[in-house]
Amino acid sequence: MKVLVIGASGLVGSHLLQTCQQRGWNVMGTYHNFAQPGLIPFQITDAVGVRSLITESQPEVVFLPAFCSNVDYCEQNPDETYQLNVVGCVNVAQATRDVGAKLVFYSSDYVFNGENGPYQETDRPDPICVYGRQKLEVEQKISQLLDNYLICRIAWVYGQEAQGKNFVLRLISTLKNNQIIRVPQDQIGSPTLATDIAEASCRLVEVGAQGLFHTTGIDCMNRYQFALKVAEVFGLQTDTLVPVITSELNQAAARPLKCGTRCDHLRQTLNWNSRGVVDGLNCLKNAQMV
Template identity: 35%
Template sequence: MKRLFITGGSGLLGSKFKYIAGSKYEIVTTHHKNPGENSVLFDITDENDVMNKITSLNPDAVIHAAALTNVDYCEDHPKEAWNVNAKGTDNIAKACEKTGSKLTYVSTDFVFDGERGMYSEEDKTNPLGYYASTKLEGEEFIRQYDDLNYAIARVSVLYGWHTRMNFVTWVIDELKNGNEINIVTDQYNSPTLADNAAEAMIKIFEKDKTGIYHTVGDERINRFDFARNIAEVFDLDSSLINPTKSTNFVQKAKRPKDSSLNVEKVQRDLGIKMLNTTEGLNYMKKVMQ
């Protein structure tokens, strides 16, 4: 049985691989602060730890989902963000080149400036904040290795069932409790069901695809309309959702206005359906029952 090594195994995306592919592959997950069942303690910022553990396990593939993703925290802690998101990725790439493991690096839609949206894999990147810059540096580190078999999988607004809150579970929780919420109408993304993204990344490994893939939901939608879709699918009161503008929120890091991504390449090359928000939310509702 082939072995897949998942960094960030306690996170929303990383936790989905055992569920999606655990019957086909030996899935080894890692953690740093939040241990999961049978997960391996792993510090991506420690080059020796990364090299020792990846070489000893000798996985067929590494899916690198671990990252420091709090955008405003990264703006205030640039050194830590760089060590985790950029240098940590370099450490993993170096180990994967040595073992010959296929590396899939999970990157972000925030590598684009959001001036127009529906970006393809070939479009020019222009990150606005420090989080996005460090994730792009991770991409650039990977490209420097001549003998590394790699793919870059960009995601956007990951959502799904998990022990920690994400946008969808937060909206469900607030509306169930009868709380009004203010959601912006002027930020567009391609929200991504984590289960669907994990499925796409497994396909990248199985088909041995290389290069960049936009493994996101097949929809350009603003946060307000996304929240209304959540209310509709889960039979919650949409009148509690108030439209607002991003200028009404004080945020340290600048966000792209429209970082939606085009999924034509990933659907064509992998033969996979990337779900829109209604489809993804209905999947969540189905597995909940």
């Protein structure tokens, strides 16, 4: 299988790269600012460059985790991030369709308003921030442009990461240094191990699945509870872990509070489940990834 991972230097992309390589697939990956050995420099907003990369490499599958995922930055810079997040992803979608390849796009539970989670695929999206609206717009454009696509909605991703910016790695390092970290106890979500997203994605490709899938971990909990689990599994003191409510954080973008996703469709399609929180954290720990 010949595949292209656009955004292979990021958290999800690096695990996709690894999982595809473990399967013996012929994988090419791109980076933008964070150069990594073997990856190709690539700018998703350059429509001509997007088309030539995809046309020349002729992949059978294009995985697309590239996006500006900084929710507050998207809120404060809606026009700039629209170019990357919507126009850039549509560039990839069109070029992927034109070479007859499958597109796998990574969306988010932020397409929901967070009033009534956990959500399934048939629930109505109603985003309450710029990032969520951009995700939904890309979902809609992909479903109009292509037949052969997967949209994987993911959430609260953690795992080994060269840039070390995901919540779990930052939390571990903050608690180890006895520094204060304020964590909201009113945001509910589905923590997801990055390797499970990669495994689910490859399995969905292998069985020829198409359409929308919630592809998260199986547990739903609030972020403070999640932080306590991290501390427990990694044997860290929690004296500097401070529960707060989201409004105290004065963030630019509104957060969907009662979110989380249900993955029945994924389980039924693959006869496979992603991990719950304790399993996922132990997997991270046992692999001595941190």
